[in-house]
Amino acid sequence: MKEIRIHGRGGQGSVTAAELLAGAAFTDGKFSQAFPAFGVERRGAPVQAFTRVSDEPIRLRSQIYTPDYVIVQDATLLETVDIASGIKENGIIIINTKENPENLKLETKAKVMTVDATKVAMEIIGRPIVNTVLLGAFAGATGEVEVESIKKAVKERFSGKVGEKNAKAIQEAYDRIKGKLA
Amino acid sequence: MAVNLEDKSKMVVTEGSYAVAHAAKVCRPNVISAYPITPQTHIVENLSKFMADGEIPNCEYINVESEFSAISALVGASAAGARTYSATTSQGLELMHEVLFNAAGMRLPIVMTIANRAVSAPINIWNDQQDSISQRDTGWLQLYAEDLQESADMLPQLYKIAEDKEVLLPGMACMDGFILSHVYEPLVLLEQDLTDEFLPAYEPEYVLDPKNPMSFGAFAAPDTYEEFRYLQEQAMQNALPKIEAVAKEFGEIFGRFHGGLIDEYRTEDAEVIIMAMGSILGTIKDVVDEYRARGEKIGVLKVRAFRPFPKEQIRKAIKDAAVVAVLDKNISIGTNEGALFTETKACMYNARCDIPIIGYTIGHGGRDIRLETIAKIIEEAKEVASSGINTESQFVEVREELL
Numbered sequence: 001m002k003e004i005r006i007h008g009r010g011g012q013g014s015v016t017a018a019e020l021l022a023g024a025a026f027t028d029g030k031f032s033q034a035f036p037a038f039g040v041e042r043r044g045a046p047v048q049a050f051t052r053v054s055d056e057p058i059r060l061r062s063q064i065y066t067p068d069y070v071i072v073q074d075a076t077l078l079e080t081v082d083i084a085s086g087i088k089e090n091g092i093i094i095i096n097t098k099e100n101p102e103n104l105k106l107e108t109k110a111k112v113m114t115v116d117a118t119k120v121a122m123e124i125i126g127r128p129i130v131n132t133v134l135l136g137a138f139a140g141a142t143g144e145v146e147v148e149s150i151k152k153a154v155k156e157r158f159s160g161k162v163g164e165k166n167a168k169a170i171q172e173a174y175d176r177i178k179g180k181l182a
Numbered sequence: 183m184a185v186n187l188e189d190k191s192k193m194v195v196t197e198g199s200y201a202v203a204h205a206a207k208v209c210r211p212n213v214i215s216a217y218p219i220t221p222q223t224h225i226v227e228n229l230s231k232f233m234a235d236g237e238i239p240n241c242e243y244i245n246v247e248s249e250f251s252a253i254s255a256l257v258g259a260s261a262a263g264a265r266t267y268s269a270t271t272s273q274g275l276e277l278m279h280e281v282l283f284n285a286a287g288m289r290l291p292i293v294m295t296i297a298n299r300a301v302s303a304p305i306n307i308w309n310d311q312q313d314s315i316s317q318r319d320t321g322w323l324q325l326y327a328e329d330l331q332e333s334a335d336m337l338p339q340l341y342k343i344a345e346d347k348e349v350l351l352p353g354m355a356c357m358d359g360f361i362l363s364h365v366y367e368p369l370v371l372l373e374q375d376l377t378d379e380f381l382p383a384y385e386p387e388y389v390l391d392p393k394n395p396m397s398f399g400a401f402a403a404p405d406t407y408e409e410f411r412y413l414q415e416q417a418m419q420n421a422l423p424k425i426e427a428v429a430k431e432f433g434e435i436f437g438r439f440h441g442g443l444i445d446e447y448r449t450e451d452a453e454v455i456i457m458a459m460g461s462i463l464g465t466i467k468d469v470v471d472e473y474r475a476r477g478e479k480i481g482v483l484k485v486r487a488f489r490p491f492p493k494e495q496i497r498k499a500i501k502d503a504a505v506v507a508v509l510d511k512n513i514s515i516g517t518n519e520g521a522l523f524t525e526t527k528a529c530m531y532n533a534r535c536d537i538p539i540i541g542y543t544i545g546h547g548g549r550d551i552r553l554e555t556i557a558k559i560i561e562e563a564k565e566v567a568s569s570g571i572n573t574e575s576q577f578v579e580v581r582e583e584l585l
Binding site: 018019022023026031032033034035036038039057058059061062063065 | 185193551
């Protein structure tokens with residue numbers, strides 16, 4: 001089983017991202033579970049959302065303490081939230097920022113990867129909404145989910161042009177982070 | 183377990199609350215009345231949307247100003263012969279308290295989902311089961327769901343049990359708030375055609391009808407009141423085999439079985455048995471699998487029906503264990519015990535069986551229940567099996583620094 005924690009601020013769609021990721025993983029033939037940090041959603045406040053992905057049906061109902069992957073939607077959270085908390089040593093942290101990982105000086109043994117998701121979102125979607133974009137980056141960085149499944153989940157949630165633009169931005173983020181792996 | 187792998191092609195990834203609202207819809211209710219309260223809100227929002235979209239035919243959704251009015255509206259509607267549904271939690275359920283007795287005493291098969299939540303004060307919106315456990319003596323059937331699928335599947339089952347002419351009692355389908363209501367998972371949305379096959383239309387024996395006047399729950403003096411109470415108890419006892427039979431029939435039609443009155447998991451040769459109700463069972467099963475992999479004989483007893491209380495089935499399931507630990511997401515203040523623990527002990531007392539039973543109250547106000555906590559309880563239970571009871575019942579984790 002793989003566990004993913006998403007950090008964002010209330011209103012950035014962290015919970016939606018967790019749900020879309022669960023949907024995409026299910027499309028890939030896996031079982032999944034998505035849930036918010038219950039009851040603390042306030043616009044602008046730091047929030048978390050979680051996804052579990054497994055080959056077997058998931059029974060576990062506790063919160064996630066030792067994630068395999070962390071996604072950070074807003075780099076300003078690094079100043080106030082311990083986003084690396086509990087992450088496994090061989091885990092990956094994906095952060096939305098134009099900075100290079102080494103400049104962030106995060107104290108973690110996990111691999112840190114960055115992608116300027118805000119820029120991708122502004123260029124393709126026209127709005128600084130990065131939750132779906134970061135799922136593309138997640139697919140590229142981890143290989144845990146097919147990028148096509150992410151796009152399918154997003155297009156099912158957001159129909160028409162909005163869905164199309166999001167799918168394009170997802171592919172762009174996927175390609176960018178794949179490029180960094182090479 | 184509840185997931186049928188053959189169902190995978192039919193599954194969609196959706197929220198527990200949506201699955202429950204959908205289940206309520208395909209049960210074809212005639213009257214819905216509810217007042218929104220966290221974490222039940224998504225259920226009634228979805229039902230409102232179904233109504234607005236014309237997806238629930240022959241149904242009236244009565245907007246009210248409180249939970250007291252919601253349940254009162256359903257008492258009237260049910261007495262007039264309608265299939266009725268509501269959902270609530272916590273303070274909303276406590277506000278219904280007086281009317282819950284009326285619904286049961288009038289023998290009205292109202293079905294209600296409880297998105298279990300802690301009670302105030304201090305105010306807390308998170309999950310435990312204090313709210314519905316505190317209504318245990320109101321005469322309602324109470325079933326507790328382990329996962330999202332069961333929370334939905336429980337509704338047609340509960341209607342079928344509640345509306346049975348030998349039962350005719352209202353019922354609560356209890357699901358852990360947030361932990362089940364706000365989680366997205368792959369699940370099967372109940373099919374309308376299968377639900378129709380499983381659950382026929384409600385045909386009440388007695389209805390409020392001006393052309394054929396009769397009174398419901400009007401007045402009973404000391405010379406007759408006791409018999410009404412007796413008959414309610416008889417109805418509860420009649421529900422015991424019905425709950426088993428209905429769960430089995432559901433399994434035959436839908437291909438999923440979540441247990442009848444109870445459900446046993448790896449208890450066949452278990453020396454330690456952990457008992458609980460609701461979503462905590464999944465976490466317990468994961469821990470028990472780890473113990474089993476190491477060759478340790480640990481099992482899990484899911485209690486699905488709390489009212490009626492399945493004494494016989496529980497006795498049979500735990501009598502050969504060396505120790506039983508009962509986990510309760512509630513406490514009866516003044517006993518230092520959770521309700522399931524107290525009642526389990528009580529039903530073993532005259533059973534010529536002297537196994538040690540220990541209790542833990544756990545997860546109050548949504549405190550997360552971790553794998554390590556379950557493992558700690560199993561270790562303590564093993565200790566009791568070898569050297570006897572030291573502490574009979576306790577809070578599982580109290581932060582001493584806050585006291």
